[in-house]
Amino acid sequence: MGEGEPDRALVEVRDLHVRFGEVEAVGGVHLTAYAGRATALLGRNGAGKSTTMRVLAGVVPPTSGSVLVAGHDVRRHPMAAKRAVGYCPDVGGLVPRATPWEHLQLAARLRRLPTGWEPRARDLLERFELGDVAHRVTAGFSHGMGRRLSVVLAALHEPQVLLLDEPFDGVDPLGVEATLEVVADARSRGAAVLVSTHLRELAIEACSTVSVLRGGAQVAEMSALDMAGEEGARAYRSLLD
Numbered sequence: 001m002g003e004g005e006p007d008r009a010l011v012e013v014r015d016l017h018v019r020f021g022e023v024e025a026v027g028g029v030h031l032t033a034y035a036g037r038a039t040a041l042l043g044r045n046g047a048g049k050s051t052t053m054r055v056l057a058g059v060v061p062p063t064s065g066s067v068l069v070a071g072h073d074v075r076r077h078p079m080a081a082k083r084a085v086g087y088c089p090d091v092g093g094l095v096p097r098a099t100p101w102e103h104l105q106l107a108a109r110l111r112r113l114p115t116g117w118e119p120r121a122r123d124l125l126e127r128f129e130l131g132d133v134a135h136r137v138t139a140g141f142s143h144g145m146g147r148r149l150s151v152v153l154a155a156l157h158e159p160q161v162l163l164l165d166e167p168f169d170g171v172d173p174l175g176v177e178a179t180l181e182v183v184a185d186a187r188s189r190g191a192a193v194l195v196s197t198h199l200r201e202l203a204i205e206a207c208s209t210v211s212v213l214r215g216g217a218q219v220a221e222m223s224a225l226d227m228a229g230e231e232g233a234r235a236y237r238s239l240l241d
């Protein structure tokens with residue numbers, strides 16, 4: 001892709017505020033995510049992680065602040081920003097009456113992927129152990145199967161910016177491993193990855209940087225290694241109170 005040079009910022013969020021009526025969901029987030037790196041968003045329920053992700057995915061507009069995705073302002077150039085992103089939402093996003101293969105076909109059409117995307121799609125389905133259910137409607141899928149398919153759909157077009165909101169939630173160890181591989185692959189081809197999760201240990205495994213949100217604002221940004229072990233757990237706990 002050629003975007004792999006180190007230290008190239010692919011996500012630049014400055015003083016992001018998002019209001020829903022009386023509720024301030026995000027109140028001053030600053031965040032930079034770089035090519036070839038993965039950043040974890042950690043924080044308690046309601047800290048503003050998913051809302052921040054939704055703004056980056058172009059699903060929710062920012063109330064104020066500046067948000068650049070792959071150099072595109074999400075307000076002024078929403079389509080260009082969206083094209084750069086692959087997004088696994090925390091909930092929803094799947095059509096119950098459609099099969100995984102139909103989801104992939106639709107994603108390929110919407111993304112205008114050139115012919116020849118099918119082998120990668122099949123490979124992703126196999127890696128996430130969804131090959132056997134590729135032609136079964138998703139209505140009967142377990143929560144973890146739905147999570148795995150959402151990661152596959154986010155990764156299919158090899159986006160410059162990969163946004164994974166709670167990708168490990170309810171996912172079994174093989175699914176976790178496949179997700180970690182998708183994160184590693186994205187990093188190695190020069191994408192920036194953002195992972196929102198409650199699982200500190202997996203955040204450390206998947207990411208090099210951790211950003212901690214509290215009450216809609218960022219309260220810390222640190223190396224993932226500083227979050228490791230008992231000392232890291234204590235440091236994280238102290239940021240949540």
Ligand SMILES: Nc1ncnc2c1ncn2[C@@H]1O[C@H](COP(=O)(O)OP(=O)(O)OP(=O)(O)O)[C@@H](O)[C@H]1O
Nearest residue numbers: 020023024025043044045046047048049050051052
């Ligand atoms: N559409 C909405 N309308 C009203 N309030 C909202 C909306 N979306 C989010 N909020 C509120 O904004 C705050 C931040 O929510 P958000 O989902 O971003 O948090 P989160 O860190 O992802 O939480 P969790 O870990 O529980 O997923 C919460 O108080 C939530 O109730």
